[in-house]
Each structure stands twice: as C-alpha cells, then as structure tokens.
Amino acid sequence: MMASLKITRHIVRQYGILLLPVLLLFTSASMAAVSEQTGGSAVPNPGTDLWRAVREGPTPNVGTSQVQSVGSTTLIAESGEKWRTLRRQYMIPWGGWLLAGMLGLIVVFHLVRKAPERFDESSEQWIQRFPGYDRILHWFMAGTFIFLALTGLVLLLGRFLLLPVFGPEAFGAIASACKEGHNLFGPLFMLALVLFLLRFASRNWFTRGDLSWFARGGGMFSGKHPSAGFFNAGEKLLFWSLAFAGAVLCVSGLILLFPQFGQSRELMQTLMLLHALAALGIVAFTFGHIYLATIGVPGSLNAMNTGRVDADWARAHHDRWHRECEEQGLIEKQQS
Amino acid sequence: MFVQFVEGPLWYFSATVFVIGVAVRLLFALRMGTATPLSKPRGSASQGAIRAVFSRFVPRREFRPRMRLEVIAGYAFHLGLFALLFFAAPHIEFYKDYIFGFAWPAMPRWAFIVVSEIAFAGLLVLWLRRMLHPVSRKLSDAGDHIGSILVFMVMLTGCLALDQSHESLRVLHFFLAELLLIYFPFSSLMHTFTFVFSRGYLGASFARHGVKA
Numbered sequence: 328m329m330a331s332l333k334i335t336r337h338i339v340r341q342y343g344i345l346l347l348p349v350l351l352l353f354t355s356a357s358m359a360a361v362s363e364q365t366g367g368s369a370v371p372n373p374g375t376d377l378w379r380a381v382r383e384g385p386t387p388n389v390g391t392s393q394v395q396s397v398g399s400t401t402l403i404a405e406s407g408e409k410w411r412t413l414r415r416q417y418m419i420p421w422g423g424w425l426l427a428g429m430l431g432l433i434v435v436f437h438l439v440r441k442a443p444e445r446f447d448e449s450s451e452q453w454i455q456r457f458p459g460y461d462r463i464l465h466w467f468m469a470g471t472f473i474f475l476a477l478t479g480l481v482l483l484l485g486r487f488l489l490l491p492v493f494g495p496e497a498f499g500a501i502a503s504a505c506k507e508g509h510n511l512f513g514p515l516f517m518l519a520l521v522l523f524l525l526r527f528a529s530r531n532w533f534t535r536g537d538l539s540w541f542a543r544g545g546g547m548f549s550g551k552h553p554s555a556g557f558f559n560a561g562e563k564l565l566f567w568s569l570a571f572a573g574a575v576l577c578v579s580g581l582i583l584l585f586p587q588f589g590q591s592r593e594l595m596q597t598l599m600l601l602h603a604l605a606a607l608g609i610v611a612f613t614f615g616h617i618y619l620a621t622i623g624v625p626g627s628l629n630a631m632n633t634g635r636v637d638a639d640w641a642r643a644h645h646d647r648w649h650r651e652c653e654e655q656g657l658i659e660k661q662q663s
Numbered sequence: 664m665f666v667q668f669v670e671g672p673l674w675y676f677s678a679t680v681f682v683i684g685v686a687v688r689l690l691f692a693l694r695m696g697t698a699t700p701l702s703k704p705r706g707s708a709s710q711g712a713i714r715a716v717f718s719r720f721v722p723r724r725e726f727r728p729r730m731r732l733e734v735i736a737g738y739a740f741h742l743g744l745f746a747l748l749f750f751a752a753p754h755i756e757f758y759k760d761y762i763f764g765f766a767w768p769a770m771p772r773w774a775f776i777v778v779s780e781i782a783f784a785g786l787l788v789l790w791l792r793r794m795l796h797p798v799s800r801k802l803s804d805a806g807d808h809i810g811s812i813l814v815f816m817v818m819l820t821g822c823l824a825l826d827q828s829h830e831s832l833r834v835l836h837f838f839l840a841e842l843l844l845i846y847f848p849f850s851s852l853m854h855t856f857t858f859v860f861s862r863g864y865l866g867a868s869f870a871r872h873g874v875k876a
Contacts, residue, residue, distance in 0.1 A: 507825045
C-alpha cells in the first residue's frame, strides 16, 4: 500500500506537468470548434423577411398578452441576439484562450523556474497549521467548486466541445444533468464560501511586508523566499480574488436561479455574462493555486491533508509564522 | 436493451438480494443471543435496552463540544436521506408502481431541493471527516468508502435526473440504486437496521450489571 502510494506520488511529481499540455490542447480544440461553428446555416429561412420586418418595424414591437410576466408582450427581444453574439463570438473563445493561456503559462513557468526546494518528510519537527474544521471547510469548498467549474464549463463550452463527440441525444442528457447539478451544488458552494471567508478573513489582511513579497515575485525565480506570515501575499491575493469573484458568482447565480421575482431579460443576460466571466477568472486563478499547492511548492499539500507541516518548510516559506510558533512553543517533536 | 435489463431482471435480483440479505443478517445477529448471566440482576435489562436505544441519539455532554460538526452533519444527512427516500414525488410513484400499489403525499419540489442540499452537505462533511481525521481514517476500510461513494452517486444521479427529460439519466440512477441494494447487506450500511440491536444489547447488559451509561 505504502509502496504504491510512493510510486503514485513519484509519477505525479515527475509527470504531472505533462497533463497540462494535454489540457491545453483540449481547450484550444474547443476554441477552434467555436470559430468553425459560428458561421450559421446556409439554408434560407422562408420567414426571414417577415420576422425582419417585425423586428425593424415601429419601435417598440410590443403587443398584448394574457401571460403576466416580464417581457411577455415583446414579440422579438432584440437584445437576445446581441447577447448571443457577445457570448458566442467573444466570451466563449476568449474564455477558452484565458484558460489555455493560464495552463500554458504554468507549463512555461514550471520549465524555466529553478527546481523547487524539497523538505524531508520524515523530519523530526512539525507544526500544526490547519485544524480539522479548517481542512473540512477547505475541501468541502474545493469539492463543490470543482463540481461547479466542470458542470459550468460543460454548459459554456459543451455545445462546441462535446456535442460533436457525443451527438445530440447524449449531449442533451449530459447538459441537462450538468444544469441540474450546477443549480443544486451552487447553494452548497455559497454556504462553504461564506463560512470560509468568515474563518480566514482575519489572517488575510494585507500588510506592508506584502509589497516586498510581490516585488520579489514571491521568490519564485530567485529561489530565495521573501518574508511571510501565516499566509504569504500571493495566498492573500487568491483569497480576496475568491472573495470578490465568489460574491459576484453567488449574487448573479441566485438571481439567475430564481427568475420568478420579475427580473428583466436584459438583467438576466447581463448577469449570465458576468457569472461566466467571474467563473472563468477564478477557474484560471485556481489552476495556479492547484499547481502551487501540489508540484509547484512541495510540502504544501500536507498542510491541507494532515493539517501539519514540516518545521523546516514553515521556516522557509512562512518565516514570521515559524518564529511566532517557536516563541509560543508550538513546534512539536515527531513521535517515533 | 440495457433499460429493460435494469427495470426487469436486475431490479428483481437486487431487491431479492437486499431483502434476503438483510433478513439473514438480522436473524444471525439475533441468534447469537447473549451469554447466560450468572450474577443477580441489579436492574431491568429491557428498560436499559430501551433507554440506550433512545438516549444515544444525543451525544453525552462531555463529548458535545468536539462532536458538534459530526452530530449536525450526521442528522442533516440521515434525516435528509430519509425524506428524499420516502417523500420525493418520483420515489413515491416508484413505490406505488413497483412495490406497494398505493401512494402517499409527496413533498413539493422546492422542499425536495432544500432537503437534497442538506443531505448532500451532511454526507460530504461526514465523508471528509472520515478522510481527514487521523483516527477515523485508520478505522475506515475500503467497504466504508465504497458505501459512502455509492450512496453519494445514487443521490447525485437522482438529482441530476430531476428534470425528468432524459430517460438515460433516470435509468442511470435506477441502476446505481440497484447496485446499492446488492451491496447493502454485505456492508456497514447495515447499521440502518442493526443500530437498534447493538444499542439495545449494550444498554441491556449495562442495566443488568448496574452500570449507568
């Protein structure tokens, strides 16, 4: 069991980075598919002239309807076409490029950077970094986030990426499942995010020392770690990005999830774009977080898995926090 | 073909395995009996058994602060799952068509969504605790994880099929539920039924020996 675990770790460390170009190719393929499919149909629609006349007729093209809901008296909502064009021709390809670009950056960074420092995992001294509640909260949020990201990307890119592979019937089922799953797990992520922000906000306020951390690029290229407390400036930046994007995602998601409160079509369209933009941004950011927490900075993942870290790792990456722990006698000896 | 198999032979097979498997395991548990007590009884065994069955629903005061999360998550998951299993409209329809021949009032769709969220949150927290707590992790074996994953997958596919617009999603949910029924009697999921016996046995034994616990 232990041997297989070691082999798996070795494979992930050595070859995990190879997965990134595969993902890069995958995302690029989606964008190529988008550009191909935005051409439209060549078959002429016999009703085209009639509907064009309705759309271009006296403004506004509104009538009467027995349906008492927002927009029910509008025969053709012209804003829908603009929204569709914006989403298909700009947001989806650009979003794809953003994710592919981020993956590409990570690959390039991994190849040009100095080899990351490794610490002896059987070191004699360790420090408790995250108690059980923090770890459960982190993985609960991470799990729901990954589920939402995957289902959301299927809803955003699936038409171009999965439809040609699976065909209309299977893709219809996948998309329906993703929509239901996305709506179901959204509130769970919201709950986790609120608890997470409340739990960690006090440790993530920026301090003066964080500027020099940014100025030195977190020591990623020089190999010398700038001074940091419990969280370094990069982690704080991720935290506040997540807080901001998470707030946008939650508010827009709730308004989209409950359309029965009289929201206008235009508001829903705007929020859908905003929701997707915030999601793409934070997913791209999360790629970096996952890279740094696994192969980018060896030893980091232990903090969230076992709750404790090697004392040497703490001294190298979070020297001020290590000093505090030392002063308070929180460094513990490994039990043999 | 697969649909007919899932709705026909596999359903009858899984239901049979579940019913017979659970019955046999309970029968064996009851036949184990108790050791003949030689000492003079210091209290009523039956009263002790009943008291233990109900008193264990609440953790002892000394453990409450450190068990808060597990207790809340445990109740959220178990009560949520119970409500989904017996009061979700599609399930009631299924029981009417396949098992009982009659129906009862179902919870509205909004309640189904709320209950699903609560049950999922509870299950995820319980499973994460099992994975992250050093003692729980060591006490858990592959069977426990298979049980958790199967229950999660059944719940997830059920919710993904909520739209009821795609037959394939419903069949996938049905298929996984059948796998769960087959796995159930051979796993620690049997605690659904055996918790009454284990608590009762312990409570009776304690009461007979005059232990107030």
